[in-house]
Amino acid sequence: MNSEKLKVAVLGGTGNIGEGLVLRLALQNLMDDGLKNEIIIGSREPESAEEAAKKDLEELENCGFDTTKIRISGKSNLEAAKAADLIILTIRFSHVPSLLEEIREALEDKVLITPVVPMVKAGPLFEYRPPAEGSAAQAIREMTPESTKVVAAFHNIAAGKLKDVVKCKAVHDSVICSDDEEAKKLVMELTRNMGCLKPLDGGALKNANTIESLTPLLVNLAKLNGLKNLGVNFS
Numbered sequence: 504m505n506s507e508k509l510k511v512a513v514l515g516g517t518g519n520i521g522e523g524l525v526l527r528l529a530l531q532n533l534m535d536d537g538l539k540n541e542i543i544i545g546s547r548e549p550e551s552a553e554e555a556a557k558k559d560l561e562e563l564e565n566c567g568f569d570t571t572k573i574r575i576s577g578k579s580n581l582e583a584a585k586a587a588d589l590i591i592l593t594i595r596f597s598h599v600p601s602l603l604e605e606i607r608e609a610l611e612d613k614v615l616i617t618p619v620v621p622m623v624k625a626g627p628l629f630e631y632r633p634p635a636e637g638s639a640a641q642a643i644r645e646m647t648p649e650s651t652k653v654v655a656a657f658h659n660i661a662a663g664k665l666k667d668v669v670k671c672k673a674v675h676d677s678v679i680c681s682d683d684e685e686a687k688k689l690v691m692e693l694t695r696n697m698g699c700l701k702p703l704d705g706g707a708l709k710n711a712n713t714i715e716s717l718t719p720l721l722v723n724l725a726k727l728n729g730l731k732n733l734g735v736n737f738s
């Protein structure tokens with residue numbers, strides 16, 4: 504992997520949390536100690552990915568950032584995954600099996616980050632509904648080649664906070680779980696430079712279900728208490 508200029512594919516990067524992650528990753532290129540990266544947005548429709556890339560660059564420009572050092576492009580999910588060193592899966596859990604099947608050939612030896620939370624609406628509130636494997640992260644581990652380094656991260660940050668690159672100064676914790684220590688270290692470094700997240704080592708991938716289960720709690724607390732974009736701080 505070329506750690507000088509990391510190629511990051513954000514699959515479903517046209518969506519909510521995908522956009523937030525793209526913006527935060529892009530800004531790392533302007534920091535002295537940020538991980539220099541090139542971002543490729545993936546979508547089922549390459550044109551939507553290209554449009555999202557253009558919109559994200561415009562958004563950063565409108566916020567007053569120098570975008571000359573930032574590269575964001577758009578491709579189909581498969582082409583984005585093929586081009587990347589590191590892949591972030593920002594789609595709903597119900598769509599994960601078919602997408603992983605479609606991009607399987609591009610997953611060998613790659614780092615794959617999952618912020619995916621399997622949750623369902625039950626009445627006015629949300630419930631965590633993990634699959635039989637124990638968590639979305641463990642199910643994704645089972646659905647990917649053995650050489651794929653699966654890392655669970657970014658479950659407990661609201662897309663709204665990630666997208667608010669100018670005003671959001673709050674820093675929440677992001678617990679990161681993986682069975683691959685090197686991949687976990689890389690994702691922790693990437694997280695440290697997001698500007699609104701503090702990475703915490705959460706141990707092995709099997710611990711991801713606790714972290715995934717906090718997301719419906721945050722959404723429900725926000726709804727019940729008239730709050731917005733909640734996060735967690737353990738310290």
Ligand SMILES: NC(=O)c1ccc[n+]([C@@H]2O[C@H](COP(=O)([O-])OP(=O)(O)OC[C@H]3O[C@@H](n4cnc5c(N)ncnc54)[C@H](OP(=O)(O)O)[C@@H]3O)[C@@H](O)[C@H]2O)c1
Binds near residue numbers: 548
């Ligand atoms: N939103 C949050 O604040 C937040 C926070 C923590 C974790 N998460 C997790 O992040 C994931 C994404 O959440 P989100 O709110 O960003 O989702 P979203 O905006 O509803 O959707 C993300 C993208 O999924 C793609 N998509 C839709 N249907 C699909 C299908 N059948 N197959 C493949 N791709 C499909 C769409 O991209 P194209 O149409 O361009 O293909 C869409 O832009 C979820 O698993 C969620 O649990 C979200």
